[in-house]
Amino acid sequence: MTQVKNICCIGAGYVGGPTCAVIAYKCPDIKVTIVDVNATRIAAWNSERLPIYEPGLDEIVFARRNKNLFFSTEVEEAVNEADLIFVSVNTPTKKTGVGAGYAADLAYVESATRGIADVAKSSKIVVEKSTVPCRTAESMRTILEANSSDDIRFDILSNPEFLAEGTAVNDLLYPDRVLIGALQTPEGLKAQKALVEVYAHWVPIERIITTNLWSSELSKLAANALLAQRISSVNALSAICEATGADIDEVAYACGRDSRIGPKFLKASVGFGGSCFQKDILNLVYLSEQLNLPEVAAYWKQVVDLNEYQKKRFVSRIIKTLFNTITNKRIALLGFAFKKDTGDTRESAAITLCKNFIQENAKVRIYDPKVSPEQIYMDLSEPGIVDNTKEVKKHITITSSAYEAADNTDAIVIATEWDEFKTLDYEKIYDRMNKPAFIFDGRLILDASKLRNIGFRVHTIGRPAI
Numbered sequence: 153m154t155q156v157k158n159i160c161c162i163g164a165g166y167v168g169g170p171t172c173a174v175i176a177y178k179c180p181d182i183k184v185t186i187v188d189v190n191a192t193r194i195a196a197w198n199s200e201r202l203p204i205y206e207p208g209l210d211e212i213v214f215a216r217r218n219k220n221l222f223f224s225t226e227v228e229e230a231v232n233e234a235d236l237i238f239v240s241v242n243t244p245t246k247k248t249g250v251g252a253g254y255a256a257d258l259a260y261v262e263s264a265t266r267g268i269a270d271v272a273k274s275s276k277i278v279v280e281k282s283t284v285p286c287r288t289a290e291s292m293r294t295i296l297e298a299n300s301s302d303d304i305r306f307d308i309l310s311n312p313e314f315l316a317e318g319t320a321v322n323d324l325l326y327p328d329r330v331l332i333g334a335l336q337t338p339e340g341l342k343a344q345k346a347l348v349e350v351y352a353h354w355v356p357i358e359r360i361i362t363t364n365l366w367s368s369e370l371s372k373l374a375a376n377a378l379l380a381q382r383i384s385s386v387n388a389l390s391a392i393c394e395a396t397g398a399d400i401d402e403v404a405y406a407c408g409r410d411s412r413i414g415p416k417f418l419k420a421s422v423g424f425g426g427s428c429f430q431k432d433i434l435n436l437v438y439l440s441e442q443l444n445l446p447e448v449a450a451y452w453k454q455v456v457d458l459n460e461y462q463k464k465r466f467v468s469r470i471i472k473t474l475f476n477t478i479t480n481k482r483i484a485l486l487g488f489a490f491k492k493d494t495g496d497t498r499e500s501a502a503i504t505l506c507k508n509f510i511q512e513n514a515k516v517r518i519y520d521p522k523v524s525p526e527q528i529y530m531d532l533s534e535p536g537i538v539d540n541t542k543e544v545k546k547h548i549t550i551t552s553s554a555y556e557a558a559d560n561t562d563a564i565v566i567a568t569e570w571d572e573f574k575t576l577d578y579e580k581i582y583d584r585m586n587k588p589a590f591i592f593d594g595r596l597i598l599d600a601s602k603l604r605n606i607g608f609r610v611h612t613i614g615r616p617a618i
Contacts, residue, residue: 155346156182156236156346156349157181157183157235158182158233159175159183159184159234159235159237160185160187160231160233160236160238161186162188162227162237162238162241163186163239163242164188164197164223165188165240166317166320167281167315168238169197169204170204170209170315170320170321172221173209173213173216176219176220177221178353180216180220182220183233184221185222185224186222186224187223187231188225189225190225191225194223205493205522206318206320206493207321207493208321209320227267227271228267231268232273234276235277235346236278236347236350238281238311239265239268239278239281241261241264241282242282243256243258243260243261243282244256244257245257245430251438253434254438254441255434255435260282261282266295269296269306272306275303275305276306277307277308277343277347278306278307278309279309279347280292280308280311281311281312292308293335307335308335308340308365309334309340309343309344310332310333310365310369311333311347311368312369312371312372313372314372318492319493327355327359328359330355330359330360330361331361331368331372332351332360332361332362332363333363334362334364335364335365336364340365348362372432373432373433373435373436376428376429376432376433377452377455380424380456383419383459384454384456384458386400386404387423387462388458389420390462390613390614393614393616394469394615394617395616397616398616399614400613401420401614401615419596421569421613422463422466422595422613423459423460423463424490424499425491425499425500426490426491427496427499429499433452433453433455433456434453437456460504463504464508466505466592467504467505467509470563470565473611473617474562478509478512478513478514478562479513480515481515481563482514482516482562483516483517483562484516484517484519484557484561485509485516485517485518486564486565486566486567486570487519487520487569487573488503488520488568489520491568491569492569492571495522497523500531500568501594502518502567502568503531506532506548510532510547513547515547516548517558517561518550519550519554519556519557520570554572554573554581558581558584559584560585562585562586564589564591565591565592566592566594566597567595569596569597573598578606578608582607582608587607588609589608590611591603591608591610592613593613594613596612600612600615604618
């Protein structure tokens with residue numbers, strides 16, 4: 153096989169949907185079909201309101217949908233038609249059993265792989281797109297090779313995604329690099345070349361990195377671990393800044409000007425979230441333990457522990473500032489997504505904040521411009537958070553604007569760095585709050601001096617209280 157003409161993507165989520173939409177947009181000569189067993193999700197992809205919010209995604213999907221980009225629940229048909237199949241299914245951290253809390257649950261990956269083996273009537277290139285532990289391809293290869301024949305062969309590639317939510321479309325259109333790992337056999341290298349030619353439609357060839365299969369798998373975990381490590385490092389420094397009088401923004405800027413360090417991922421906050429960082433680091437911890445490297449495991453585990461510490465420290469500062477109790481006090485939580493420009497709430501720091509506020513019997517009013525009330529209630533009703541929606545609704549009110557959320561409250565907490573929160577009329581908000589009126593900026597986005605001039609008592613993460 154030297155040229156790919158038909159692509160199938162199994163999984164219509166945050167990775168598969170945008171990735172294959174951009175491939176269809178940039179490769180009009182290739183038919184791209186994204187399949188999922190979730191009929192509701194596929195219906196949303198075929199509607200005017202897509203199930204995922206990403207800046208620029210709507211335009212790309214609408215430009216190619218029903219031309220060379222299709223969304224379907226007909227998995228078997230799409231698999232059979234395809235030359236190349238992306239496996240882009242969820243790989244959550246295991247909640248029970250061996251490796252619970254650390255290892256990735258590969259049940260969906262195995263199910264998709266067995267599904268391909270069961271229905272394929274011709275040779276296929278199968279591509280790992282999901283974030284997976286190192287050497288997952290070995291199990292996929294075992295399953296597929298057990299089902300191969302003289303007429304049907306399967307070649308496996310690793311093509312991890314390096315997308316940041318909120319900028320995913322731009323990351324796909326102008327990637328720093330595309331990584332493609334393959335078995336170092338003539339057949340594996342031939343399959344690798346076929347996928348290189350797909351990306352070469354728009355990605356400069358010098359940005360397409362080809363490696364062996366295992367290097368590609370580990371590179372994804374390593375990249376996220378190193379980025380999360382930077383965040384936890386600057387968050388650890390933010391605690392020192394608050395205690396000494398230093399300003400974390402000034403410290404980060406000074407360090408970031410060192411060309412050996414650079415400025416990216418040195419923004420202090422209430423903590424990192426999202427679907428990848430925590431999951432991938434825990435995966436790396438589990439891998440290290442399985443390889444009998446306890447010191448390495450402990451090192452990476454501390455990155456996650458520091459992230460949890462940062463959230464607890466922020467909550468403690470809020471409670472201490474509000475006269476050591478928030479019982480029956482009204483708190484406006486601005487932002488629920490784990491970062492701006494996305495509706496994704498996975499591992500969002502806001503969930504942990506709400507859990508603590510509810511345990512302290514506060515009344516919380518939440519506003520986020522892109523997260524639905526249903527998603528918020530679902531996140532807060534997860535086992536270990538509050539356990540039931542009825543109890544959540546006793547403490548939580550979801551509002552349609554930041555002004556409504558802040559009305560008649562004792563404190564405002566900035567949990568997501570939405571640009572909208574920088575331009576609010578804070579004089580109007582101040583007039584309608586209980587006094588003294590407090591603001592806790594967990595994202596370093598507000599002008600504290602202006603807010604103090606209005607009358608607010610401002611507390612910013614990484615800066616001492618005034």
